Amino acid sequence: MQAISLPSAGSVAALYNQYKLKPIWFKNGAPTVAATQLTQILRRAPLDGLGSGPQLADQIDAAVAGATNPTAISQAEQLMSSAWVLYVQTIRRPTSGMVYAYDVLKPQGTRPDQILLGASSAPSLEAHVSSVAAVNPIYSSIRDAEWKRMQATGSSTPDPRVVANLDRVRSIPSKGRFILVDSASQRLFMYENGIPVDSMKVVVGMPTMPTPLISSVMYYVTFNPQWNAPVHLVKGPIATKTLAGGMKYFDHMGYEVMADWTANSAVLPADSVDWKAVSTGKAPPPRIRQKPGKDNFMGLLKFTFPNSQDIYLHDTPAKEKFKLASRDVSNGCVRLEDAQRFGRWLLGREPVAPGTDPEIPVQMPQGVPIVITYITAQPSADGSSLTFAKDIYGWDKPGAQIASSYVSPVAAAR
Structure with a gap:
């Protein structure tokens, strides 16, 4: 040897x-x-x-x-x-x-x-x-199940899909209070002392705009969020529906035309935009912001955390999406089945807005780590075998490059 x-x-x-x-x-x-x-x-x-x-x-x-x-x-x-x-x-x-x-x-x-x-x-x-x-309980349960299979079959080579999954769960905390979002199963889990105490369905990024892998810390909850429309929606359905319905549609949706992407941007008259030129690509799409309210695409609550991809968690009025078997239909951000329940867990009290102003941040009692990952390998109840969820992003394939194609509205406007 x-x-x-x-x-x-x-x-x-x-x-x-x-x-x-x-x-x-x-x-x-x-x-x-x-x-x-x-x-x-x-x-x-x-x-x-x-x-x-x-x-x-x-x-x-x-x-x-x-x-x-x-x-x-x-x-x-x-x-x-x-x-x-x-x-x-x-x-x-x-x-x-x-x-x-x-x-x-x-x-x-x-x-x-x-x-x-x-x-x-x-x-x-x-x-x-x-x-x-x-490493952590999720890591060890996946590894143990695959090791049992290898020993039972006499295989010396692990399933490459398992190795890919183990790499993706390596950064999950082993203990404490934290948030885990799994884009593969499209669920969010709330952990206390390293044990999941609650979970809910989520909507995640579509295959062309996957929700990226992120490790961060959440510090506050935002009430009465505004929504900035992605550029492709402004050029597409928003311009088309404004042309068809006029300012009545625009006002009904609570949209505002903003002069730029700065925090203190001025609001412009909606009829000052050449919507036909925007829809045909002859004019640059303006920044469109939606006012807070129950019909806002962010819902009533937004949960942000530092990351370079402008990804966050948020409420949504489109509850019908949670009835879908495969909920990979967002532009990258994560929509929550029950934002009120999640907010209650984070704040330790009912998440009631402290006022009517838009974008009110309320600090949590303490920062909570959040890990967004992608777990297709699922151990059986007795831990003796693995089943695999659909690989919607193709990240289980050998040599797959994990990268987000998500582009924030601000970045897209530049």
């Missing part, structure tokens, strides 16, 4: 020397239970994206078998620590294509000293190894 040269070996050797570390994986000259755990973890590591895991496990087994003197024990010890460092760095990679609003939301703790000192100081190394390797 050819030995694998581990990129972490040099830094691990330096750390053992610098901190005078005692053996982590050996006790009284014999390998611990955690050493066996490590080789078991490495054998399934191709699921985590570490293809060399099984070969590393064989290498460790051989080193442990030959660890009959202090020098050999030291070599086996550092080999295991180097493999552990590499494994932890692998499972703590940022999710491919995910928009992180803040760097701190990326998986943390990837420095060799953090990983190794965390293991050496753990009250129970076995519990520490299990906890780190679990």
